[in-house]
Amino acid sequence: MFAYSDVSHEHVMHSASRALACGADFRLLGPERTMIRSTKPVVAVVAVRTGSGKSQTTRRVASIVDALGLRPVVVRHPMPYGDLVAQRIQRYAEYADLDRHHTTIEEREEYEPHLDAGHVVYAGVDYEAILRQAEAEADVVLWDGGNNDFAFYRPDLTSS
Numbered sequence: 001m002f003a004y005s006d007v008s009h010e011h012v013m014h015s016a017s018r019a020l021a022c023g024a025d026f027r028l029l030g031p032e033r034t035m036i037r038s039t040k041p042v043v044a045v046v047a048v049r050t051g052s053g054k055s056q057t058t059r060r061v062a063s064i065v066d067a068l069g070l071r072p073v074v075v076r077h078p079m080p081y082g083d084l085v086a087q088r089i090q091r092y093a094e095y096a097d098l099d100r101h102h103t104t105i106e107e108r109e110e111y112e113p114h115l116d117a118g119h120v121v122y123a124g125v126d127y128e129a130i131l132r133q134a135e136a137e138a139d140v141v142l143w144d145g146g147n148n149d150f151a152f153y154r155p156d157l158t159s160s
Contacts, residue, residue: 001027035154036128040135044143044151044158055110057159058144062119065140073138074114075130075153076123077146079107084125089133092121110144127152 002015012028019026043065045058058074065072080087081104090101092111097103103111107123114121120137122130131153134141143151151158 001029003029031150031154034152035150036131036152037154038131038135038141040138040141041157042141042143042151042153042155044145044153044155046143046145046149046151046158054145055113058142059113059117061159062114062117062142065142066117066119070139071137072119072140072142073134074119074121074142074144075127075134076107076110076121076144077149077152078123078125078127079104080125087124088126089130090122090124091133092123 002012016026043061045054045061047054062072062074078087082102087101090097092098092101092103092115095112095115098108098111098115111121111123120134122134124130131141141153143153143155145151
């Protein structure tokens, strides 16, 4: 199975060719097999490259959800740079949480605008557990995605 983000189609297909040449199977899992279902509506913001406006779009969607009188909770695509056990579930609701989770500068740039707007942000590596915790406090879950991949949660609406 090949799971990827931020690699080119050419790289994926060369990897497939090597696996097949060695006699191994090569598979890509599709969204039907990988997306987690939520009990809350999910809006997924995804794109194929860095700098396409995913974060800005997620912030705008969060403000629209707010204006409708609903509580958005943002779940960020993982940026697992450290201790994965400690990064299982990270919840950010105030600036002190950034220090508590040893947040990187890149992560701060993504999370701080949400905190300034009063939105809770989740990150980490256990996306089933993160979703279940987010559902407990959200009316709408917003998936702020990475590059070249599907949302980790089955979306009711996708913005790309």
